[in-house]
Amino acid sequence: MSSYLSLKGINKSYGDFVALDDVNLEIKKGEFVTFLGPSGSGKTTTLMIIAGFEKATRGEVEIEGLSLAGLDPQDRNIGIVFQNYALFPHKSAVENVYFPLQMRKVKRKEGMRRAEEMLELVGLKGFSHRHPKELSGGQQQRVALARALVFGPDLLLLDEPLGALDKNLREQMQIEIKRIQKKLGVTTIFVTHDQTEAMSMSDRIVIFSQGSIQQADAPLEIYHRPKTQFVADFIGESNLLAGKVVDAASGILSSPVLGDCTYSGDHQPAVENGQDVTIVLRPENLTISRDPIEGRMNGRMKIETIVNYGDNALVIGLSGGVPIRVRVLGADVVILSEGDECCFSWDEDAIFLVAE
Amino acid sequence: MNTLMRVIAYAVIIFIAAPLVIVVPMSLSTASSLQFPPPGYWLGYYASYFSDPGWLRPTWNSIVIASATTVLTMILVVPAAFALVRHKFWGKGVANLMLMMPMAVPHIVMAVGYYSVFGQMRLVHTHLGVILAHTCLSVPITFLVLSANLKGFDRTLERAARSLGASPLQTFGHVTLPILRPGLLISALFAFIQSFDETVVAIFISGRDAETLPRKMFDSIRQEADPVIAVISSLLFLIVAIALIAPHVVSALRGRFTTKGQEKALIAQ
Amino acid sequence: MNRMISRLSEQQNLWPWLLLLPLSAYLLVFFAVPLADVVQMSVTEPTLGLQNYEKVLTGSLYRKVFLNTFMTAGIVTLCCLFVGYPLAYLMAHTSRRNAMLILLLITMSFWTSFLVRTYAWMVLLGNNGPVIWLIQAMGFEEKPHLLFTRFSSTLAMVHILAPYMIMNIYSVMQKIDKSLILSAESMGARGASLFRHIYLPLTAPGIANGSVLVFVICLGFYVTPVLLGSPREQMAAGLIGHQIEEFLAFGLGSAMAIVLLGVTLVILGIYHRRFGLDKLWG
Numbered sequence: 018m019s020s021y022l023s024l025k026g027i028n029k030s031y032g033d034f035v036a037l038d039d040v041n042l043e044i045k046k047g048e049f050v051t052f053l054g055p056s057g058s059g060k061t062t063t064l065m066i067i068a069g070f071e072k073a074t075r076g077e078v079e080i081e082g083l084s085l086a087g088l089d090p091q092d093r094n095i096g097i098v099f100q101n102y103a104l105f106p107h108k109s110a111v112e113n114v115y116f117p118l119q120m121r122k123v124k125r126k127e128g129m130r131r132a133e134e135m136l137e138l139v140g141l142k143g144f145s146h147r148h149p150k151e152l153s154g155g156q157q158q159r160v161a162l163a164r165a166l167v168f169g170p171d172l173l174l175l176d177e178p179l180g181a182l183d184k185n186l187r188e189q190m191q192i193e194i195k196r197i198q199k200k201l202g203v204t205t206i207f208v209t210h211d212q213t214e215a216m217s218m219s220d221r222i223v224i225f226s227q228g229s230i231q232q233a234d235a236p237l238e239i240y241h242r243p244k245t246q247f248v249a250d251f252i253g254e255s256n257l258l259a260g261k262v263v264d265a266a267s268g269i270l271s272s273p274v275l276g277d278c279t280y281s282g283d284h285q286p287a288v289e290n291g292q293d294v295t296i297v298l299r300p301e302n303l304t305i306s307r308d309p310i311e312g313r314m315n316g317r318m319k320i321e322t323i324v325n326y327g328d329n330a331l332v333i334g335l336s337g338g339v340p341i342r343v344r345v346l347g348a349d350v351v352i353l354s355e356g357d358e359c360c361f362s363w364d365e366d367a368i369f370l371v372a373e
Numbered sequence: 374m375n376t377l378m379r380v381i382a383y384a385v386i387i388f389i390a391a392p393l394v395i396v397v398p399m400s401l402s403t404a405s406s407l408q409f410p411p412p413g414y415w416l417g418y419y420a421s422y423f424s425d426p427g428w429l430r431p432t433w434n435s436i437v438i439a440s441a442t443t444v445l446t447m448i449l450v451v452p453a454a455f456a457l458v459r460h461k462f463w464g465k466g467v468a469n470l471m472l473m474m475p476m477a478v479p480h481i482v483m484a485v486g487y488y489s490v491f492g493q494m495r496l497v498h499t500h501l502g503v504i505l506a507h508t509c510l511s512v513p514i515t516f517l518v519l520s521a522n523l524k525g526f527d528r529t530l531e532r533a534a535r536s537l538g539a540s541p542l543q544t545f546g547h548v549t550l551p552i553l554r555p556g557l558l559i560s561a562l563f564a565f566i567q568s569f570d571e572t573v574v575a576i577f578i579s580g581r582d583a584e585t586l587p588r589k590m591f592d593s594i595r596q597e598a599d600p601v602i603a604v605i606s607s608l609l610f611l612i613v614a615i616a617l618i619a620p621h622v623v624s625a626l627r628g629r630f631t632t633k634g635q636e637k638a639l640i641a642q
Numbered sequence: 643m644n645r646m647i648s649r650l651s652e653q654q655n656l657w658p659w660l661l662l663l664p665l666s667a668y669l670l671v672f673f674a675v676p677l678a679d680v681v682q683m684s685v686t687e688p689t690l691g692l693q694n695y696e697k698v699l700t701g702s703l704y705r706k707v708f709l710n711t712f713m714t715a716g717i718v719t720l721c722c723l724f725v726g727y728p729l730a731y732l733m734a735h736t737s738r739r740n741a742m743l744i745l746l747l748i749t750m751s752f753w754t755s756f757l758v759r760t761y762a763w764m765v766l767l768g769n770n771g772p773v774i775w776l777i778q779a780m781g782f783e784e785k786p787h788l789l790f791t792r793f794s795s796t797l798a799m800v801h802i803l804a805p806y807m808i809m810n811i812y813s814v815m816q817k818i819d820k821s822l823i824l825s826a827e828s829m830g831a832r833g834a835s836l837f838r839h840i841y842l843p844l845t846a847p848g849i850a851n852g853s854v855l856v857f858v859i860c861l862g863f864y865v866t867p868v869l870l871g872s873p874r875e876q877m878a879a880g881l882i883g884h885q886i887e888e889f890l891a892f893g894l895g896s897a898m899a900i901v902l903l904g905v906t907l908v909i910l911g912i913y914h915r916r917f918g919l920d921k922l923w924g
C-alpha cells in the first residue's frame with residue numbers, strides 16, 4: 018500500500034527554540050501509529066500541525082498527495098481526542114456527539130440517530146442524555162472518542178487520551194480503542210509516553226526525542242533493533258556499553274568492559290572496521306553464574322544492589338567501574354547477595370550494535 | 374488569646390448584623406421621625422413610597438441608567454477582556470493598568486471632572502451624562518470579573534469545536550458564548566450594581582431631571598425628614614438578602630428532593 | 643467573513659488592538675479628559691498659576707482637613723483590622739456551616755448599599771435610637787450625643803469597610819496549611835509565640851491587602867462623613883464637594899482633588915510595585 022498521510026520536512030520554531038526539526042513520516046491508510054517520546058519532545062506539536070492549529074515553519078502535511086496547507090482546521094476532516102477530552106460541558110453526551118454532524122448540516126433527527134449509534138459502538142448505550150460532569154473519566158473518554166469518529170474522519174488523532182485514567186481502566190480502554198479502530202479502519206495516530214501502551218496497541222511506533230524522529234518501526238523491531246542510543250535507552254531496559262568494531266566481516270568487536278567478543282551479523286547496522294559503536298545488551302538476555310559458562314561469552318562483576326520485584330529481580334553490578342544490569346528469575350535470586358563476585362554471560366545474538 | 378479573639382469575634386458579628394437587623398423594623402414603624410422602640414407598626418410608609426412620584430421617579434431613573442450602563446459597559450469590556458486575556462502583545466501590561474484606573478481614582482475627583490466637562494457638553498442633568506460617567510466607573514470591576522471567568526475557560530474546547538467542523542464564528546456561538554454565559558451574566562450584574570449604587574458622581578451631575586435613587590436617598594437622609602427613606606432602605610436590603618439566601622434555600626431543597634428521589638430509586642430496586 | 647476573521651486572527655498583532663480600541667477610545671474621552679480637566683482647572687481657575695496648590699498645601703483650614711482625613715483613614719483602617727482579624731480567625735477555625743453563615747452575613751452587609759447602612763447607623767445612634775435607649779435602660783441618666791460626631795462617622799465607615807478587610811484576611815487564613823501550624827506546635831511554639839512567629843507572618847499579605855484597600859477607599863470617602871460626621875471636622879472629599887457646590891470655587895476644589903488623587907496613587911503605586919495592583923481586588 019502506498020502512503021496515505023505524509024509529513025514532509027516539517028520544522029517548527031518558537032522564536033529561537035526549535036520544537037520540531039525536519040520531521041518526515043509516511044503513514045499508510047488504516048494504520049495505527051503511536052507517537053512515543055518523553056514530555057516536550059514535540060508529539061503534540063506534530064499533531065497540532067497535522068490538525069491545522071499550528072503552522073509549520075517549514076514543510077508540508079499531505080493526505081493522499083494533496084497538501085493541507087490552505088485548509089482551516091474545520092475543513093480538514095480530522096477527528097481529535099484531547100487529553101482532557103474537551104467535552105462541551107453545556108451539552109449532553111449525545112449532543113456532544115451530534116455536534117460535528119450539526120456542523121455538517123446533518124438534520125437533527127438523522128444526526129441524533131447516528132450519534133446514538135456511535136455511542137452504542139463505544140459502549141455507552143443509555144448514557145446519552147447525561148452531561149459530561151455526570152460521567153466517569155472512562156465514560157467521558159468514550160464520548161470523546163465517539164464524537165471524534167461519528168463524522169467519518171479521514172484521520173483520528175489521540176493525544177495521550179488515557180493519561181488521566183487509572184491502570185485498570187487504561188488497559189480496558191486500550192483494548193476498546195484498538196477494537197473500535199479496527200472495526201472502522203480509520204487511520205490513527207495515538208500519542209503516549211507509556212511504552213507498554215505503545216507496544217501493545219500499535220502497528221508502528223514513532224519515537225520522538227527533542228523534536229526529531231529517532232525511529233519509526235514495528236514494536237518488536239524497535240525493541241530488538243534500536244537504531245539510536247536514545248531508542249535503546251528509552252525502550253525497555255538496556256546496558257549501553259562503548260565498543261569498537263574489530264572485524265566487521267566476521268563479527269568481532271572489542272570493548273573495555275566486555276573484552277573481545279563476537280556478535281551475530283543478522284540485522285546489525287552497516288559498520289566498518291575500527292568504527293566506534295554502542296553495544297546494547299538487554300538485562301533479560303544476561304545470565305548470572307558463579308563461574309563462567311561454557312559456550313557463552315562471559316564477564317565478571319561485583320554485585321552492588323539487588324532490587325526484588327517478586328517474580329523477578331534486577332541485579333546491578335559493577336564491571337570495570339561500569340554498571341551492568343541483569344534481570345534474573347525470582348527463584349535464582351536467593352543464592353545471590355550484595356557484595357558477591359560473579360560472572361555474567363550472554364549469547365552472541367544478544368548483542369545489538371548502534372552506530373551513530 | 375483564643376478566647377479573647379472569640380469574644381471579640383462574636384461582638385463583631387453583632388456589630389455587623391445590628392444595622393442590617395434594624396432596617397426592616399424601622400420601615401414598619403408608625404413614628405414619623407427616628408424613634409426606638411417604635412411606637413407602633415404599620416405599612417403606611419410603604420404605601421407612600423409606592424405612590425410618591427418623588428421616590429418612584431428616581432427609582433425608575435436608576436433602573437434605566439443602570440441598565441443602559443450595563444449594556445454599554447458590556448459592549449466595551451467584553452472585547453477588551455478577550456484581547457487582554459487571550460493575546461500577548463506589546464503594551465498589554467499598560468493597557469491592563471489603564472483599565473483599572475477608574476477604580477483607583479476617588480469618585481469625588483471624577484465628580485469634579487464630570488461636573489465641569491459635562492457642563493460644557495450640556496450633559497449634566499441628563500440620563501445620558503450619568504450613563505456615560507457610570508459606564509466609565511463600572512469598567513474595572515466588570516473587567517475583573519469577566520477576565521477571571523475568561524482565564525478559567527479551557528481553550529481546548531474551542532480547538533475541539535474547530536476540529537469537529539465549526540468555523541471560528543460557529544465556535545464562538547456554539548461553544549464559547551454558551552459556556553461563558555454565567556460569567557457574562559455575573560459581570561453584567563456587577564456593572565448594574567456599580568451603577569445602581571453609585572452616589573457621588575450622581576449627586577454632582579444627575580440634577581433634578583436624571584435624579585438617581587442614591588442621590589434622592591442622600592438628600593433625604595441629609596434633610597432627615599422623610600420616613601420613606603426607611604422603606605426604600607429596607608427594600609434595598611431585602612433584595613440583597615433574598616438574592617443571597619435564595620440560592621442556599623433552593624440548593625438545600627433540591628438536595629433534599631434528590632436524596633428522597635434516590636431513596637425511592639433504592640427502594641424500587 | 644469567516645476567511646476574514648481567520649486572516650485577522652493570524653495577524654496576531656492587530657486583532658487585540660482592534661478589540662481594545664472601543665474601550666480605549668471611551669476611556670480617553672470619558673475618563674482621561676475629565677481628569678485632565680480637573681488638572682487644568684486646578685492651575686487656571688480663577689487665574690493661571692499655582693496659587694490654588696499653595697493655598698491647599700499651606701492654608702490652615704486645608705491642612706487641618708487633610709490631616710483629619712489621614713487620621714480618620716488611619717483610625718478606620720486600624721479599627722477594621724481590630725474588628726476583622728478576630729472574625730476572620732473565627733471563620734477559619736469554626737465549622738464549615740458556621741463559616742458559611744458568617745460569610746453570608748458579611749456578603750449581605752457588603753452588598754447592601756452603603757447609603758442604607760449609613761442610614762441604619764443614623765437610626766442606631768440617633769437621639770431616640772436603640773443605643774441611647776440601651777444606655778438609659780442600663781441606668782445612666784445622661785443622654786450622650788452620638789450622631790454627627792467623629793465617633794459616628796468613624797463607626798459607620800468601619801462597618802462599611804470591614805467586609806473588605808475580613809474577606810482579604812479570611813481568604814489568606816483559609817489557605818494556610820494546617821500541618822504548618824501543627825508542625826510549629828510540635829517544635830514547641832505555643833500560644834502567643836505561635837501566633838507572632840507563625841500565624842501573623844502567614845496572614846500578613848491579607849492584612850496588607852485589606853489595609854491598603856480600606857485606607858485608600860476611606861481617603862476619598864464622601865457620603866458617610868458628610869451625612870454622619872461633624873460639620874466642624876470635614877474630610878477632604880466633603881470639603882471638595884463643598885467648594886464646588888457651595889462656593890463654585892472650581893480651582894481650589896480641583897487642586898484639593900488632585901492632591902487627594904496624588905496621595906491615593908502614590909499609595910497604590912507603592913502597593914503595585916510590591917505586589918501588583920491586580921491582586922488588590924482579588
Ligand SMILES: Nc1ncnc2c1ncn2[C@@H]1O[C@H](COP(=O)(O)OP(=O)(O)O)[C@@H](O)[C@H]1O
Pocket residue numbers: 031034036054055056057058059060061062063
Ligand atoms: N506555544 C509555544 N511557545 C513556545 N514553546 C512551545 C509552544 N508550544 C510548545 N512549545 C515547546 O515545544 C516543545 C514540544 O512541545 P510538545 O509538542 O507539547 O511536546 P510533547 O507533546 O511531546 O510533550 C516543548 O519544549 C514545548 O515547551
Ligand SMILES: [Mg+2]
Pocket residue numbers: 057060061062
Ligand atoms: Mg503533549
